[in-house]
Amino acid sequence: MRAGRALLYGAALLWIAAAAGGSLYMFAYESRPAPRSAVAQVWPEQVRLERNPDGFSLVMAVHPKCPCTRASVAELNKLMLGWGGRVHAVALVTKPFELPDLWSEGDVTARLREIPNVEVVRDLGGAKADAFGARSSGQTLLYDSAGRLVFEGGITAFRGHEGPSVGGEALKQLVAGTAVANRHSKVFGCSLKDKFCPARGTSGEEHDHGDDGNDV
Amino acid sequence: METTAMTSEESERAEQLYQEQLSAQRVRLDRMFAKLMLCQWAFAIGIALIYSPYGWEGKQSAIHAHVYLALFMGAGLTLLPLVLVREMPGSTRTRHVIAISQMLWSALLIHLTGGRIETHFHVFGSLAWLAFYLDWQILATATVVVAVDHFLRGIFYPESVYGIANPEWWRFLEHAFWVAFEDVILLIACLNGLRSLREGATREAQLEALSESEQNKAIALELLLTEMKARAGQA
Numbered sequence: 001m002r003a004g005r006a007l008l009y010g011a012a013l014l015w016i017a018a019a020a021g022g023s024l025y026m027f028a029y030e031s032r033p034a035p036r037s038a039v040a041q042v043w044p045e046q047v048r049l050e051r052n053p054d055g056f057s058l059v060m061a062v063h064p065k066c067p068c069t070r071a072s073v074a075e076l077n078k079l080m081l082g083w084g085g086r087v088h089a090v091a092l093v094t095k096p097f098e099l100p101d102l103w104s105e106g107d108v109t110a111r112l113r114e115i116p117n118v119e120v121v122r123d124l125g126g127a128k129a130d131a132f133g134a135r136s137s138g139q140t141l142l143y144d145s146a147g148r149l150v151f152e153g154g155i156t157a158f159r160g161h162e163g164p165s166v167g168g169e170a171l172k173q174l175v176a177g178t179a180v181a182n183r184h185s186k187v188f189g190c191s192l193k194d195k196f197c198p199a200r201g202t203s204g205e206e207h208d209h210g211d212d213g214n215d216v
Numbered sequence: 217m218e219t220t221a222m223t224s225e226e227s228e229r230a231e232q233l234y235q236e237q238l239s240a241q242r243v244r245l246d247r248m249f250a251k252l253m254l255c256q257w258a259f260a261i262g263i264a265l266i267y268s269p270y271g272w273e274g275k276q277s278a279i280h281a282h283v284y285l286a287l288f289m290g291a292g293l294t295l296l297p298l299v300l301v302r303e304m305p306g307s308t309r310t311r312h313v314i315a316i317s318q319m320l321w322s323a324l325l326i327h328l329t330g331g332r333i334e335t336h337f338h339v340f341g342s343l344a345w346l347a348f349y350l351d352w353q354i355l356a357t358a359t360v361v362v363a364v365d366h367f368l369r370g371i372f373y374p375e376s377v378y379g380i381a382n383p384e385w386w387r388f389l390e391h392a393f394w395v396a397f398e399d400v401i402l403l404i405a406c407l408n409g410l411r412s413l414r415e416g417a418t419r420e421a422q423l424e425a426l427s428e429s430e431q432n433k434a435i436a437l438e439l440l441l442t443e444m445k446a447r448a449g450q451a
Binding site for chain 1: 268269270272273275276280281285289290298300313324327331332333365372
């Protein structure tokens with residue numbers, strides 16, 4: 001009887017801890033954005049990527065294994081379908097130099113390839129993302145026809161969650177030519193850089209940023 | 217339904233049968249929810265391992281927070297309902313804990329599946345399951361958990377619920393409306409279920425009384441027959 005009561009109280013304590021602690025942790029985790037980064041205000045020509053001179057060009061930095069990025073890719077798909085070819089998009093799929101090409105292949109990259117008007121580029125050492133100043137997976141930049149940055153941020157409302165977002169709405173308004181309240185939104189995604197080597201490339205080594213990107 | 221006047225014994229028996237059947241249904245449902253909790257726990261761990269096994273920083277990976285969340289939060293949400301179902305099956309407290317746990321399971325599964333709109337159906341499915349308890353208070357408890365979750369998110373991080381930073385003040389009501397919409401339907405179903413159960417118990421009590429009365433008549437006839445046979449033998 002006493003053992004049953006002790007089990008009941010123990011389970012009740014665990015339940016309260018799980019309900020309160022788990023909910024708080026869940027909330028903190030999903031609402032914690034990636035740190036902001038200084039992004040290129042003008043399209044960096046050295047990346048040798050095609051830009052749309054007659055309309056908007058969108059760039060999304062992608063970590064191919066980041067689970068949170070699936071939501072960003074799903075949102076990108078919705079945006080691209082809605083725009084129907086009016087925006088040229090480039091997805092920079094990062095890949096560390098020392099790892100095989102297959103490392104950057106997976107469901108995220110496969111889904112990107114299925115999106116119309118999205119050019120998927122394997123970004124060796126994250127060099128092209130570096131040139132744009134993108135540091136986190138899912139970070140999205142929109143440039144106008146003159147190559148000027150008009151939006152920077154994420155297109156999910158919070159970490160790894162699909163659905164309407166401040167970033168997604170801002171992009172829709174910008175492309176539609178209506179007034180925009182936000183030209184920046186929070187980014188929720190894994191870091192493109194190694195934890196201990198944040199300076200340059202994923203291994204911290206110097207690389208020729210001009211020649212290391214390949215279409216995939 | 218045509219009803220005949222019941223004696224007080226029949227009424228008491230009908231009430232006893234009603235309470236027994238209602239309690240048996242609730243105990244059965246408690247056990248079903250206990251199994252469901254275990255299935256949800258296994259499902260959550262599976263989802264976390266398949267959908268988001270690792271978090272990444274460049275080429276460095278670590279076990280994703282979702283795996284720990286599914287494992288430990290899932291364990292906490294499952295354990296108390298299991299203990300209560302074992303120790304206090306059919307009690308009001310057990311039902312309320314199950315209702316709260318079930319709604320928290322919805323939040324956890326929505327989180328683990330990346331906010332997929334399809335997973336939100338877990339909330340509505342769970343309300344329907346809880347309605348089988350035939351207890352409107354359980355529906356109210358579950359609804360309050362959903363409402364508090366939305367209310368707090370709406371205050372501290374509206375984007376996480378509405379997708380926009382400054383939602384209209386009435387957005388909360390729009391979400392609440394659809395939960396209330398289902399609640400009304402389920403409430404009607406609960407009341408109908410209770411009425412059916414009571415009618416069944418009344419019929420059963422009347423049948424029992426009738427059967428008892430018929431049995432008494434048969435015994436009386438048999439006694440009379442035996443007595444007549446005895447007299448005829450003496451004559």
